Amino acid sequence: MSSPSLPHPCAAELPKRERRKEARPGELLDAALDLFVEKGYAATKVDEVAARAGVSKGTLFLYFASKEELFKAVVRENxxxxxxxxxxxxxxxxxxxxxxxxxxxxxxxxxxxxxxxxxxxxxxxxxxxxxxxxxxxxxxxxxxxxxxxxxxxxxxxxxxxxxxxxxxxxxxxxxxxxxxxxxxxxxxxxxxxxxxxxxxxxxxxxxxxxxxxxxxxxxxxxxxxxx
Amino acid sequence: MSSPSLPHPCAAELPKRERRKEARPGELLDAALDLFVEKGYAATKVDEVAARAGVSKGTLFLYFASKEELFKAVVRENxxxxxxxxxxxxxxxxxxxxxxxxxxxxxxxxxxxxxxxxxxxxxxxxxxxxxxxxxxxxxxxxxxxxxxxxxxxxxxxxxxxxxxxxxxxxxxxxxxxxxxxxxxxxxxxxxxxxxxxxxxxxxxxxxxxxxxxxxxxxxxxxxxxxx
Amino acid sequence: MSSPSLPHPCAAELPKRERRKEARPGELLDAALDLFVEKGYAATKVDEVAARAGVSKGTLFLYFASKEELFKAVVRENxxxxxxxxxxxxxxxxxxxxxxxxxxxxxxxxxxxxxxxxxxxxxxxxxxxxxxxxxxxxxxxxxxxxxxxxxxxxxxxxxxxxxxxxxxxxxxxxxxxxxxxxxxxxxxxxxxxxxxxxxxxxxxxxxxxxxxxxxxxxxxxxxxxxx
Amino acid sequence: MSSPSLPHPCAAELPKRERRKEARPGELLDAALDLFVEKGYAATKVDEVAARAGVSKGTLFLYFASKEELFKAVVRENxxxxxxxxxxxxxxxxxxxxxxxxxxxxxxxxxxxxxxxxxxxxxxxxxxxxxxxxxxxxxxxxxxxxxxxxxxxxxxxxxxxxxxxxxxxxxxxxxxxxxxxxxxxxxxxxxxxxxxxxxxxxxxxxxxxxxxxxxxxxxxxxxxxxx
DNA sequence: GATGAATGAGTGTTCATTCAT
DNA sequence: TATGAATGAACACTCATTCAT
Known part of the structure; x- marks a missing residue:
């Protein structure tokens, strides 16, 4: 009745790398929200955010121009x-x-x-x-x-x-x-x-x-x- | 020989230098409270606190062992x-x-x-x-x-x-x-x-x-x- | 069977893909010369060079082992x-x-x-x-x-x-x-x-x-x- | 008739710390000129400049707001x-x-x-x-x-x-x-x-x-x- | 006691380089 | 072959803290 094993219909057609790219901003915002809420803006290190999202610091800056922009995006997104x-x-x-x-x-x-x-x-x-x-x-x-x-x-x-x-x-x-x-x-x-x-x-x-x-x-x- | 108009009873007998010395911690806590409340802990610089209290940065550390101790003192005091x-x-x-x-x-x-x-x-x-x-x-x-x-x-x-x-x-x-x-x-x-x-x-x-x-x-x- | 107007004699017999491949290093050196001269070595980003040459950053490193090698090649070439x-x-x-x-x-x-x-x-x-x-x-x-x-x-x-x-x-x-x-x-x-x-x-x-x-x-x- | 051992007349009256403070900008500009000329702006690290002037990186920023300001000062000064x-x-x-x-x-x-x-x-x-x-x-x-x-x-x-x-x-x-x-x-x-x-x-x-x-x-x- | 010059560990940010696709 | 997402070493800059004066 239902396809038994396709993990996700829209993700199925993309190579793994591409899928990740689309998911990255969300994963980073996710991690950032948690940390900003838990520790406040200043006490949250971008390395931590990146690490929690499972990427390197450099990757974070690929998606957000600065820590401040990341913060703003977190607020807007939520x-x-x-x-x-x-x-x-x-x-x-x-x-x-x-x-x-x-x-x-x-x-x-x-x-x-x-x-x-x-x-x-x-x-x-x-x-x-x-x-x-x-x-x-x-x-x-x-x-x-x-x-x-x-x-x-x-x-x-x-x-x-x-x-x-x-x-x-x-x-x-x-x-x-x-x-x-x-x-x-x-x-x-x-x-x-x-x-x-x-x-x-x-x-x-x-x-x-x-x-x-x-x-x-x-x-x-x-x-x-x-x- | 005694000054006729005493500004403050308990301060009356001390030379000016001494009085200030006793007042210092209070003035620092005062300045710190304002700044901590206004800008948050991280965004408050100890230089600012000292400047607002009219003393040098070094003096602040004479009375409070660290920024953190200053913060705690501010909370306790108030x-x-x-x-x-x-x-x-x-x-x-x-x-x-x-x-x-x-x-x-x-x-x-x-x-x-x-x-x-x-x-x-x-x-x-x-x-x-x-x-x-x-x-x-x-x-x-x-x-x-x-x-x-x-x-x-x-x-x-x-x-x-x-x-x-x-x-x-x-x-x-x-x-x-x-x-x-x-x-x-x-x-x-x-x-x-x-x-x-x-x-x-x-x-x-x-x-x-x-x-x-x-x-x-x-x-x-x-x-x-x-x- | 033969194309009537050949743009360039030596390029004539190669399919388009191949031709571009041969032209790549030259296009990159071209772009690099302009940028190095205009902005200096340090201020020139490899992304810029690649972008100006119309290729991706990765492609540049396919032809030149490093930014330094690119620079040397630019000098030698010219x-x-x-x-x-x-x-x-x-x-x-x-x-x-x-x-x-x-x-x-x-x-x-x-x-x-x-x-x-x-x-x-x-x-x-x-x-x-x-x-x-x-x-x-x-x-x-x-x-x-x-x-x-x-x-x-x-x-x-x-x-x-x-x-x-x-x-x-x-x-x-x-x-x-x-x-x-x-x-x-x-x-x-x-x-x-x-x-x-x-x-x-x-x-x-x-x-x-x-x-x-x-x-x-x-x-x-x-x-x-x-x- | 001449005082036999005073190292420098105008420096004699200042405590050592003060004298250094006045000398610092000059020493830093000195070091910076050498390095900027030798290696160019980008390849010169502020740590190097500070080290050559015999101070720490932080001290440099006490006298010059940024590397760029240091550079400008070097040019103006000379x-x-x-x-x-x-x-x-x-x-x-x-x-x-x-x-x-x-x-x-x-x-x-x-x-x-x-x-x-x-x-x-x-x-x-x-x-x-x-x-x-x-x-x-x-x-x-x-x-x-x-x-x-x-x-x-x-x-x-x-x-x-x-x-x-x-x-x-x-x-x-x-x-x-x-x-x-x-x-x-x-x-x-x-x-x-x-x-x-x-x-x-x-x-x-x-x-x-x-x-x-x-x-x-x-x-x-x-x-x-x-x- | 009071000062402020000096410090250096720590952080945000950049960018040449790599590599899975 | 070509791509561009990912990396991480390197660097400018900050600021709490120290200490010679």
Whole structure:
């Protein structure tokens, strides 16, 4: 029914050398992402990256003009065009806004938080100061679209009476904060939180959602934050 | 024969040279904190630190055995022993737990978030991987006590019926996340959030408290997070 | 069965592939000469040479064992065996020695000075220090025969009473200097002399000849250079 | 009456370290000039320069920002402001123009040709192509003033009837060529000419002067260069 | 104690050369 | 034969650290 032994259809026709050439940039970006996330930009040596990718230092420079370009490529490569998909899902979504928020957290964890892509956020937080150009790119490609999406969600909730009115600008960050926090727990606060929390944070996300939704859904006139 | 206007009581009796000598380490730590926070560990040159402190490079090494020791000293020095005071305040506090949480956020912003001490958190997030020893120290001195304090607050709220029962381990992080988030906004996500948000985040903290308290205070049986 | 218009007689009978193969070394030497002369030995990359010759880097090493060998081949290849011809012309020459000298300058410009062969002299002047072996070869093949030829010309002039007696060893260099100077003007002092001078130096050569001949032809007893 | 043992008056008051600091740039430029002239720019390693100056590589970079800056400094440093002095001498000169030309050659040999300053000319001839900026500087500071001086000398000779009229632009180069030639003999054509010629070329310069002056001084109507 | 000149191990980058295809 | 991906030795340059003054 299926061809029993062809390793990979598109690779089958290329001589080994060629296949490697196509794979090289990816393998290098792969190795580089790991090391940059683990040790930071400065502490990562290009020899290490090359070695981890199984090539020599010279080969790395065949594909990336400099360490800085390698870093930029790592960031660009891993910033998925996920926001377009998420925006489309937002448009089509027919359930409650609460469910939408739940889906949003869950999808984030599945496609970003639990994957190596989350390392990019850590990199930005650590290195943004030294790469303003990249930081701006990240903001345009990730930060701004993300905040927009959350804002639209909250506005939807308020407009259809599901959420009480509130300062949406601030509420956006209330939604965002737990995701950022979780990312950091995974990458740089490892020892500060229990292992289970980092690898299977569904409980944390659920609690956050509960609290958020309880907070956002309270009747409009609820007297809160009295002091 | 005695100078009539003494600038500083403890410095009064020392000749100028001596006074400076005592002040040196502090001035160096001061300069170092700023630079480490701004540029990261690797990108900070010891010459810069010395220059900013107004001394020569050699002098820096008179007080700190190495750049690494300087870094560690910066972290240690700025990790205030504030938790002892906060713990005492917790013991004495007589108001509602909601008010206690409000006081906690407010005090954190006043004594940590709005001060340079918040830079230490940023440093830990960026450099912890390369300084495990320091990371552990930070955890013992800051992370653990902080989480303990929050936990006790939440337990108090639950025990006296103010908060509904919930997974306290996770709720701790719900309280913590906004503070971490705010710290990052100030130090590494500057361009991602409005200026006003970073320098005067009372609105953000209020919203967070509202949402948190609404979420935590909901009647025990409140049906939430159905899915 | 025979192609009607043969582009080149000796290439006619070979299939295209073969022809190219034979032409390869020449094309490479061609490209290399240009680049070595223009940029110097060290600043010339073998990739550039290969690219200019329209082949890959690997192919270059098929024909020349190393960059150094390529350089040596460039020099050897372009050191014309012109001296044999010139020597024969010298033997047969029947006019005055002054005319012979004029012919010599003119022929040098036509066959060396105005052609790329003059680049070899520039190369020697620039790189001889790093290629003693090649420098020696150049001396044997070019410098010595050239000086010999000039010497014989001057001796002929003196012997037949056309030129006054003088230190011939030094006079040789008086004849040589303008040619060396002209070569340098073309290749490395471009900006120091007017454009017209470099590309059409007949005027310069004429003046030089005038001065030289006036100087060499003065009556034997002419009191000169008194001081 | 004289202090018997003070090594150097101006150095006596400085501590040894300080003195060295002032001497360092000069020592490095010294070493660099030798090596650049001997081996060319690319083949000269900064370590070698440092070693020859008796310091470490790091020290070199304390005084010169890069290898290129070192090279430029070498050229600038050795391009004496000799032309100002020569111009003044020209203004004051009261003898014949022939004597002036003799003095000119002799002074050039004494102050340039026989010294290491002549190495700069060799450097320019070899490396100008790779350092256009330096080449321009050299032209302005050396080539142009030199040609100007020669031109004025020739004009003086023609105007006072000593020299016959001729194309002065070309005659300038006739005067220049032997000096360039001699420089090259010393630095890159060493093996092409006898040892004595390079180190004591007075004979050569005399002959050149004789020929030049015979050529330039011939009566205006002398029939020359007939062809 | 304070200085800053000197150091040299370490790193990013280049490029002639090799060799599997 | 021709290719061009891969290599690694070599080099310019940095910067934490030392130490004579």
């Amino acid at each position: 910033i998925a065009g996920r926001f377009q998909l998420w925006n489309e899902e937002f448009e089509r979504f027919e359930g409650s806004t609460a469910d939408m928020l739940r889906y949003c957290y869950s999808s984030w964890w599945e496609h970003v938080g639990s994957t190596r892509a989350s390392g990019i956020t850590k990199l930005m937080l650590s290195e943004a100061g030294n790469f303003p150009e990249i930081a701006q790119f990240y903001q345009q490609e990730v930060a701004d679209p993300g905040q927009q999406l959350i804002r639209r969600m909250l506005q939807r909730g308020v407009e259809c009476g599901e959420f009480r009115a509130c300062d949406i600008d601030c509420a956006v960050y209330a939604v965002l904060a737990p995701l950022i926090f979780l990312t950091l727990c995974k990458h740089t606060m490892a020892t500060c939180v229990p292992e289970a929390f980092r690898t299977a944070p569904q409980g944390f996300l659920d609690i956050q959602l509960d609290i958020l939704l309880q907070g956002l859904c309270a009747p409009a006139g609820t007297p809160i934050a009295t002091r | 990790i205030a022993g504030r938790f002892q005071l906060w713990n005492e305040e917790f013991e004495r506090f007589e108001g509602s737990t909601a008010d206690m949480l409000r006081y906690c956020y407010s005090s954190w912003w006043e004594h940590v978030g709005s001060t340079r001490a918040s830079g230490i958190t940023k440093l830990m997030l960026s450099e912890a991987g390369n300084f495990p020893e320091i990371a552990q120290f930070y955890q013992q001195e800051v992370a653990d006590p902080g989480q303990q304090l929050i936990r006790r607050m939440l337990q108090r709220g639950v025990e006296c019926g103010e908060f509904r029962a919930c997974d306290i381990d996770c709720a701790v992080y719900a309280v913590l996340a906004p503070l971490i988030f705010l710290t990052l906004c100030k130090h590494t996500m500057a361009t991602c959030v409005p200026e006003a948000f970073r320098t005067a985040p009372q609105g953000f903290l209020d919203i967070q408290l509202d949402i948190l308290l609404q979420g935590l205070c909901a009647p025990a049986g409140t049906p939430i997070a159905t899915r | 050191i014309a065996g012109r001296f044999q011809l010139w020597n024969e012309e010298f033997e047969r020459f029947e006019g005055s020695t002054a005319d012979m000298l004029r012919y010599c300058y003119s022929s040098w410009w036509e066959h060396v000075g105005s052609t790329r062969a003059s680049g070899i002299t520039k190369l020697m002047l620039s790189e001889a220090g790093n290629f003693p072996e090649i420098a020696q070869f150049y001396q044997q093949e070019v410098a010595d025969p050239g000086q010999q030829l000039i010497r014989r010309m001057l001796q002929r002039g003196v012997e037949c009473g056309e030129f006054r007696a003088c230190d011939i060893d030094c006079a040789v260099y008086a004849v040589l200097a303008p040619l060396i100077f002209l070569t340098l003007c073309k290749h490395t002092m471009a900006t120091c002399v007017p454009e017209a001078f470099r590309t059409a130096p007949q005027g310069f050569l004429d003046i030089q000849l005038d001065i030289l001949l006036q100087g060499l032809c003065a009556p034997a007893g002419t009191p000169i250079a008194t001081r | 391009i004496a402001g000799r032309f100002q002095l020569w111009n003044e001498e020209f203004e004051r000169f009261e003898g014949s123009t022939a004597d002036m030309l003799r003095y000119c050659y002799s002074s050039w040999w004494e102050h340039v040709g026989s010294t290491r300053a002549s190495g700069i000319t060799k450097l320019m001839l070899s490396e100008a192509g790779n350092f256009p900026e330096i080449a321009q500087f050299y032209q302005q500071e050396v080539a142009d003033p030199g040609q100007q001086l020669i031109r004025r000398m020739l004009q003086r000779g023609v105007e006072c009837g000593e020299f016959r009229a001729c194309d002065i632009d070309c005659a300038v180069y006739a005067v220049l060529a032997p000096l360039i030639f001699l420089t090259l003999c010393k630095h890159t054509m060493a093996t092409c000419v006898p040892e004595a010629f390079r180190t004591a070329p007075q004979g050569f310069l005399d002959i050149q002067l004789d020929i030049l002056l015979q050529g330039l001084c011939a009566p205006a109507g002398t029939p020359i260069a007939t062809r």
